[in-house]
Amino acid sequence: MKINELDKKELIKLNKWNKLTMSLLEKDYPVQYIIGYVDFYGLKINVNEFTLIPRYETEYLIELTLKEIKKMNLANPKILDLCTGSGAIGLTLKSLLPSSEVTLSDISKDALMVANKNKNELNLDVNIIESDLFKNIPGKFDVIISNPPYVMTNEILPKDVLYEPHLALYSGPKGIDHIEEIFKNIKSHLNNKYLIALEINEKSEPDITNLIKTHFEKNINYKFMKDLAGKTVIFLPPSKQ
Numbered sequence: 001m002k003i004n005e006l007d008k009k010e011l012i013k014l015n016k017w018n019k020l021t022m023s024l025l026e027k028d029y030p031v032q033y034i035i036g037y038v039d040f041y042g043l044k045i046n047v048n049e050f051t052l053i054p055r056y057e058t059e060y061l062i063e064l065t066l067k068e069i070k071k072m073n074l075a076n077p078k079i080l081d082l083c084t085g086s087g088a089i090g091l092t093l094k095s096l097l098p099s100s101e102v103t104l105s106d107i108s109k110d111a112l113m114v115a116n117k118n119k120n121e122l123n124l125d126v127n128i129i130e131s132d133l134f135k136n137i138p139g140k141f142d143v144i145i146s147n148p149p150y151v152m153t154n155e156i157l158p159k160d161v162l163y164e165p166h167l168a169l170y171s172g173p174k175g176i177d178h179i180e181e182i183f184k185n186i187k188s189h190l191n192n193k194y195l196i197a198l199e200i201n202e203k204s205e206p207d208i209t210n211l212i213k214t215h216f217e218k219n220i221n222y223k224f225m226k227d228l229a230g231k232t233v234i235f236l237p238p239s240k241q
Helices: 005-013 019-026 031-035 056-072 088-096 109-122 177-185 202-215
Strands: 037-040 043-046 078-082 101-106 127-130 141-146 190-200 223-226 232-236
Touching (some): 019 031, 031 037, 037 088, 056 190, 056 232, 078 088, 088 101, 088 141, 177 202, 190 202, 202 232
Parallel strands (some): 078 141, 101 127
Antiparallel strands (some): 190 232
């Protein structure tokens, strides 16, 4: 695995530039796990093998979401970051929207330990709930955002990605199992004026279009957008009620 000079300097700074590190890198082990954190939207986000590594394309999801939230004209938006992992998405939104009420949720206790560490180190006031999707989630939200598992079971991934938690990666043969469950249960957790923002597998767009038609009203407004990495973001923008 190639390593850039900035990461190498950071490893040296942390006294982690050694034979063990070089051996791990030769096996395509993610440098972010060795360093222990990533810079994400200006925040230091701790990561480990129990969390996905936040990537720059997810920053694009946040940028687009912020634009849509501004259109909603909410003084104190209630935001749910579903499948939060390290908490990167929800914590970033809280840092940018201080008056918002943010909830981070994940099925993984180990991932939530990392999210809680990030919450404390960044001194951000957010709620954290252990939950299998909506199972333990109370109340309704203005914004539900998620980077859920969306990799197809037989999809070939880069070697370094295979070190990331499979629980947070794979979602059935079509890559839509989690999104289908989200759509089945999301309505009871939405306020009248809402925004849904999800990262999805670009190969799954036709199947997800069918899920939208199945689980939402016929005149629902939605759009697929490509981020800089070619991945797809789906928005169900604020309703016009």
